Amino acid sequence: MSEDLVVSIKGLSKVFRRGDLTALQDIDLDVERGEFVSLIGPSGCGKSTLLRIVGDIIPPSSGSVTVNGKPARRARLDRDYGIVFQSPVLYDWRTVTKNISLPLEMLGWDRGRRSKRIKEMLELVELESFGSHHPWQLSGGMQQRVSIARAFSFSPALLLMDEPFGALDEMTRERLNLELLQIWSETGSTVIFVTHSIQEAVFLSTRVAVMSARPGRIAGIVPVDLPQPRTAATREDPHFFELVTEVREKLQAAGADEVTEEATLQ
Amino acid sequence: MRRGIGRALLFVVVLAAIWGLWEGYRWLWMRQSWSWPFVVDDTSMPHLQDIFGALFDPARVNGPLLITILWHSALFTAKEAAVGFAIGASVGFVLGVVLAHFNVLQRGLLPYIVASQTIPIIAIAPMVVVGLGNYGIAAWLRVAVIAAYLTFFPVTVNTLRGLQSVEPRALELMHSYAASSWAMLWKLRVPAALPYLFAALKVSATASVVGAIIGEAPSSIPDGLGGAIINFNQYYTLNPANLWATNVIAACLGIFFFLVVALVEKLVVRRPPEQRA
Numbered sequence: 001m002s003e004d005l006v007v008s009i010k011g012l013s014k015v016f017r018r019g020d021l022t023a024l025q026d027i028d029l030d031v032e033r034g035e036f037v038s039l040i041g042p043s044g045c046g047k048s049t050l051l052r053i054v055g056d057i058i059p060p061s062s063g064s065v066t067v068n069g070k071p072a073r074r075a076r077l078d079r080d081y082g083i084v085f086q087s088p089v090l091y092d093w094r095t096v097t098k099n100i101s102l103p104l105e106m107l108g109w110d111r112g113r114r115s116k117r118i119k120e121m122l123e124l125v126e127l128e129s130f131g132s133h134h135p136w137q138l139s140g141g142m143q144q145r146v147s148i149a150r151a152f153s154f155s156p157a158l159l160l161m162d163e164p165f166g167a168l169d170e171m172t173r174e175r176l177n178l179e180l181l182q183i184w185s186e187t188g189s190t191v192i193f194v195t196h197s198i199q200e201a202v203f204l205s206t207r208v209a210v211m212s213a214r215p216g217r218i219a220g221i222v223p224v225d226l227p228q229p230r231t232a233a234t235r236e237d238p239h240f241f242e243l244v245t246e247v248r249e250k251l252q253a254a255g256a257d258e259v260t261e262e263a264t265l266q
Numbered sequence: 267m268r269r270g271i272g273r274a275l276l277f278v279v280v281l282a283a284i285w286g287l288w289e290g291y292r293w294l295w296m297r298q299s300w301s302w303p304f305v306v307d308d309t310s311m312p313h314l315q316d317i318f319g320a321l322f323d324p325a326r327v328n329g330p331l332l333i334t335i336l337w338h339s340a341l342f343t344a345k346e347a348a349v350g351f352a353i354g355a356s357v358g359f360v361l362g363v364v365l366a367h368f369n370v371l372q373r374g375l376l377p378y379i380v381a382s383q384t385i386p387i388i389a390i391a392p393m394v395v396v397g398l399g400n401y402g403i404a405a406w407l408r409v410a411v412i413a414a415y416l417t418f419f420p421v422t423v424n425t426l427r428g429l430q431s432v433e434p435r436a437l438e439l440m441h442s443y444a445a446s447s448w449a450m451l452w453k454l455r456v457p458a459a460l461p462y463l464f465a466a467l468k469v470s471a472t473a474s475v476v477g478a479i480i481g482e483a484p485s486s487i488p489d490g491l492g493g494a495i496i497n498f499n500q501y502y503t504l505n506p507a508n509l510w511a512t513n514v515i516a517a518c519l520g521i522f523f524f525l526v527v528a529l530v531e532k533l534v535v536r537r538p539p540e541q542r543a
Contacts, residue, residue, distance in 0.1 A: 057438050077444045089435045093457045093536045102453065106443040136538035 005069075006158055006190045007031035007054060012063030013215075014049055023049045025215035027063065031158075036184060036191045038201035038208045040247065041254070046216030047194045048162050054192065055081050055160045068157050075157070079107060082151035082189075084164040088143040090135035090150075096122070097131040100150045107154055121149040124183055141172035145179070152183055159184075159191040165200070174232075177203055181230055198251070202243045203230060210247060212254035219254035222247050288314055312507045317514065320507035332508060336494060336515045343478045343490035344519055346406050350413020351474035351523070355467060358418035362425025363451065372426070383419045387412065387477065392484035405487050412481030417470040424466035428459025464531040471523035479516060491516050 007030065014024040023046040031037050039047040053060045056072040067075035075081065082103075090099045097118050104114045122128050125145040135143055144164060151159060164180075165173040181204060184191055195201050201208045205224050212219040224243055226234055234240055288311070295306035304310055321333040329335075361379070365372040391412050398408040432455055440450050482492025491512060498509040 052438075055442055057441060076442060079444055081442050083439060083442045085435050085439075087435060089433070089439050091436070091454070091457065092538060093460070103443050105453070106445055106449060134536060134538075 004033040005030055006033050006035070006067065007192065008064075008066040009050075009054065010064050010066075012050075012053065012060050012065065014046065014053060014058075015061045022215035024053075024060075025217050027216070027218055029209060029218060031190060031192060033190055034188055036181075036193065036204055036206045038193045038195055038205040039211060040195055040198065040201045040208055041211030041216070041219075041251070042213045043196065045211040045213040047196075047211055050211075050216070051160050051162050051192060051194050054158075055083060079103070079154065080157040082154070082156035082159045084144075084147050084151045084159070084161040086163040086166045088135070088140075088147040090143055090146055092135055095132050095134055096127060096138070096146050099135065099146055100153050103150060103154045109154075117153055121153050124152070124186070125149045125179065139172075141168055141176060144168065144176065148176075148180065148183065152187055152189065155187060155189070157190065159189050161191060161193045163194050163196070166195070173200070174235075178230075178232070180204065185229060198244050198247050199235070202226075202240060202247060203235060208243075208247050210250040210254060220250040222250060285314055309503060309506050312510060316507045317510040320505070320511045321514075325508060332511060333515075336491070336512060339489065339491045339494045339512075340515055340519050342406065343475065343482070343492065343516075344523075346409045346478040346481070346490065347413050347474040347519070347523065349407065350410035350415075350477060351417050351471060353410065354414035354417025354474060355421050355470060357414065358421025358466070358470070359425050359463070361418065361422045362429065365422070365426050366429040366455070367447070379419065379422060382415075387416060387480055390415070391481050395481055395485040399485070405485055406489075408485065409478055409481035409487065409490070409492075413474040413477035416473040416477035420466040420469045420473070421463065424462040425459055428462030429455045431462065432458045460535050461537060464527065464535060467527045468524055468531075471527045472520040475516065475520040475523055491519070 009027050009029040012024060012027040013022070015022050027050060029037075039050060041047050049058070052058045054065050054067070054072060056065075056076040065072040067080055068078075070078065070080075090096075091102070094102070097115075100118045100121050101114050104117060109117070118131070119128075122131055125148060127142060127145055127149070130138065130142065135146065138146070148164065151161075165176055168176065177200060183189075193201070193204060202222075202224055208222040208224060209218050210220045210222065211217065222243060226237065226240060226243070292306055292311050292313075294300075300306070308316075321336070322331055324330065325332045325335055365375065394411055394415070395405075395408045398411060399405070429451075436454055436458070437450070440454050445453070478490065479492040479495065482490045483496060487493055488497070494512045495509065495516070498505070498512055502509055
């Protein structure tokens with residue numbers, strides 16, 4: 001196995017006993033260190049399920065997930081995962097600072113080390129002056145930035161992001177896309193990112209994994225060779241549009257035309 | 267500041283309204299000689315000013331003022347209620363935590379916990395208060411047990427509900443940090459349950475005062491408000507205002523307990539404005 005392989009998924013399937021639904025079938029996917037891989041597909045294709053299996057939140061029915069050469073469960077116990085959900089999942093009773101501090105407390109960092117890291121993270125997500133605010137005093141976009149800061153704070157080996165910007169407006173979303181890329185390049189993290197926006201997937205990723213629905217399978221991989229670092233200008237690059245078209249065609253070929261429309265509208 | 271003045275004003279207005287209702291009802295029923303639902307006279311409904319006036323008269327000839335006597339009774343009952351509240355809240359909380367963690371216990375025990383509250387307190391108070399006396403436990407502490415008995419139930423039910431109110435994503439987040447169940451409890455479940463817990467504590471705070479007063483009766487403890495109520499009850503036809511005045515003091519004690527819990531809640535629970543009671 002390559003030293004630089006962070007995630008290795010082999011022959012993974014997931015059958016939900018209730019309704020006898022095959023959510024995922026024969027998934028094979030490798031993710032290398034420093035990669036940013038997006039999972040895209042129609043609603044119900046199991047992309048979130050796949051992410052949750054990788055993070056050992058739910059078990060697979062068959063097949064294996066290896067993270068940093070370890071089974072997913074071991075990786076979770078070693079705190080190799082940072083997770084960002086669609087909702088920020090901040091604790092109302094904790095201030096912004098305390099929310100970011102949560103995983104660091106779990107790792108047993110001492111106070112000094114924690115506050116130093118929290119300060120860095122607040123700078124990274126440009127919320128320096130909001131440390132003592134409570135989550136409900138922030139806008140949705142700011143809350144999600146806190147959630148991202150929390151996920152990156154302990155430099156986990158693998159970031160799992162489940163439609164983190166899905167609930168935000170377009171403007172906020174594009175700004176956070178840029179911010180996320182900046183954090184990603186500064187921290188050199190590895191990211192698996194679930195989305196159903198084609199543009200977002202292409203803009204962010206080094207590779208886009210296109211999934212088909214029922215049962216969920218990986219229908220194709222689109223390598224994104226747009227230059228780094230990506231900027232607002234990247235979205236106007238003709239090659240960006242070519243890649244968006246390529247992903248769209250792969251989605252359609254996977255039998256997801258009706259959902260692609262919905263995804264494009266977002 | 268302006269809100270404070272508004273509140274004080276509202277308090278005075280409501281107080282005046284209650285006074286108006288009481289005295290108006292009294293006046294109308296006495297004028298019309300209505301006897302339904304009960305005959306109104308100076309015995310059944312003394313003037314409010316007489317009730318408050320009684321507080322500042324001596325209860326016995328050459329004795330101390332009634333309010334002095336009741337102040338000491340209230341302090342005694344407050345001690346029972348506070349200790350009972352502390353025991354009941356602790357037991358209730360621990361029980362809620364245990365039930366939340368063991369589904370089997372929850373299904374097995376919860377019916378009996380509910381049943382425990384359907385037994386009239388008057389029926390078990392003598393058994394508990396007299397029974398514990400055989401073990402040489404101080405009288406006021408036995409009464410505190412009754413107060414605890416009334417306190418624990420709302421706390422258990424709401425702790426259980428609060429601990430289970432945590433959204434699944436928040437649990438998954440802790441799971442992803444490989445959090446121990448101890449960390450899960452103290453860093454997530456308990457803080458999330460605090461609003462539920464305090465809702466119960468506010469109910470329990472007043473219930474513990476009621477429990478203490480009821481608990482004093484069967485053991486004939488004369489030192490508290492329960493003793494005062496029994497005493498003044500016997501002389502009701504002679505001096506009804508004394509009993510009413512005692513009730514006012516008992517109510518004030520309950521309100522005081524409630525306010526203390528509400529204040530602690532304000533200091534401890536940090537929630538978005540729309541979730542605050």
